[in-house]
Amino acid sequence: MAIIARSIGKRLGEPPSDILSGVSMEVRDREFLSITGRSGSGKSTLLYLLSSLDTVSSGAVEIDGQDLGAMSPEELCFFRNRQVGFVFQFHYLLSELSAIENVLMPARKAGEEETRRAYAFNLLEEFGLAGKSDRLPRELSGGELQRLAIARSLIMRPKYLFADEPTGSLDTANGELVVGILRRINQRDGTTVLMVTHDSGFAAAADRQIRLADGRLGEADTSVGASANGRTDRSVAPHDRGGSL
Ligand SMILES: Nc1ncnc2c1ncn2[C@@H]1O[C@H](COP(=O)(O)OP(=O)(O)OP(=O)(O)O)[C@@H](O)[C@H]1O
Ligand SMILES: [Mg+2]
Numbered sequence: 001m002a003i004i005a006r007s008i009g010k011r012l013g014e015p016p017s018d019i020l021s022g023v024s025m026e027v028r029d030r031e032f033l034s035i036t037g038r039s040g041s042g043k044s045t046l047l048y049l050l051s052s053l054d055t056v057s058s059g060a061v062e063i064d065g066q067d068l069g070a071m072s073p074e075e076l077c078f079f080r081n082r083q084v085g086f087v088f089q090f091h092y093l094l095s096e097l098s099a100i101e102n103v104l105m106p107a108r109k110a111g112e113e114e115t116r117r118a119y120a121f122n123l124l125e126e127f128g129l130a131g132k133s134d135r136l137p138r139e140l141s142g143g144e145l146q147r148l149a150i151a152r153s154l155i156m157r158p159k160y161l162f163a164d165e166p167t168g169s170l171d172t173a174n175g176e177l178v179v180g181i182l183r184r185i186n187q188r189d190g191t192t193v194l195m196v197t198h199d200s201g202f203a204a205a206a207d208r209q210i211r212l213a214d215g216r217l218g219e220a221d222t223s224v225g226a227s228a229n230g231r232t233d234r235s236v237a238p239h240d241r242g243g244s245l
Contacts, residue, residue, distance in 0.1 A: 002160070002192050003027040003050055008059035010045050010215075019045050020215040023059070032186040032193045034203035037212035043196040044089060044164050046212060050194065051084050051162040052076055063160075081110055085153030085191075087163040091145055093137045093152070099124065100133040103151045116155055123151040127181060143174030150181055154191075161185060163195045167202055179205050 009021040020042045027033055027050070037043050048054035049061060052068050061068045063083075071079065093102045100120055107116040124133050127147040129140075137145060146166055153161060163182060167175035179195075179202050186193045195206060203209050211218035 002029040002031070002064060004062040005050060006060045006062070008049055008056045008061060010042075010049060010054070011057040012045075018215055020049070020212075021058075023212075023215075023217050025210065025217060027192060027194060030186070030190045030192055031208065032183065032206045033195070034206035034209045035194065035196045035212060036198065036200065036203045036209060037218070039198075041212040042215040043212055045215075047086075047162050047164050047194060047196055051086055051160065052080055053084075053086065081106060082156055083159045085156070085158035085161040087146075087149050087153045087161070087166045089164040089168060089196075091149040093145060093149060095137050098134045098136060099129060099140065099148050102137070102148060103155055105152060106156050110156065112156075120151070120155055123154055124148075127151050128177075142169050143171075143177065146170060146174070146178055147181065150178065154185065157189070159192060161191050161193045163193065165196050165198065167197060167199060175199065175202060 003026065005023055005025050008023050010019045011017065012019050023046065035043050035046065045054070049056050052061070052063070052071075056069065063079075068076070094105065097105070100117075103120040103123060104113050104116060107113045107120070121130075121133065124130055127150065129144060129147060129151070132140065132144065137148070140148065146169070150163070150166065153163075161182070166178050166182065170178060182193050182195055183205060185191045193206075195202075197203050
């Protein structure tokens with residue numbers, strides 16, 4: 001079992017309110033999981049908690065048997081750099097750095113910029129960005145930026161790839177390209193992929209779908225991977241908070 005969330009919750013704001021509450025779920029190694037739900041339902045928040053980028057207010061996240069809450073800041077930093085790839089909803093590429101420098105940024109942090117340079121070029125080539133390595137982000141299209149952000153997330157060969165609306169701003173053709181890339185990484189490299197999406201068609205490309213409603217886990221829509229294991233995510237009792245939006 002790769003990632004286990006035990007009744008996790010997140011309280012934010014003033015006055016504090018429950019952005020997520022009582023979310024229990026499991027993600028298996030090598031699984032491709034999609035997370036859907038309305039805007040404001042807590043999808044990004046959940047992804048941040050599961051990926052160690054943010055800390056829970058209640059409950060616990062365990063990755064490969066390690067409780068994230070028990071890890072030191074140094075251990076967390078190392079874990080994120082080595083094991084976690086994250087594609088942000090608004091890609092967060094550094095505007096003053098070229099494409100190749102952006103891809104290499106996580107490697108630079110790890111002191112491995114030179115040893116990973118050839119791989120960075122491979123990734124650019126694989127994602128149709130060969131010949132654009134010296135471009136600045138503003139000189140690339142939306143689809144190219146999203147593929148560049150994925151290349152950056154993969155430079156350290158992470159075990160887990162978290163993608164927050166990687167197709168959100170793309171047309172259908174580019175969206176399909178990006179989902180195809182995530183699927184390929186999952187199948188070819190065995191990377192565990194968690195993808196947030198608004199698009200039910202893209203969500204269906206995953207092995208299993210989970211749905212968030214109002215900060216709580218809803219019913220699993222389909223469960224290809226899970227049914228193979230005789231298991232589905234349990235739906236939980238509806239929680240009436242009067243809506244979060
Ligand atoms: N720092 C914060 N302080 C207070 N409320 C927050 C904070 N961050 C997020 N929220 C609220 O938490 C809820 C969930 O936010 P989140 O970004 O996880 O939603 P989402 O499902 O990813 O939405 P979208 O599909 O629009 O990206 C929203 O109602 C949002 O306003
Ligand atoms: Mg979001």
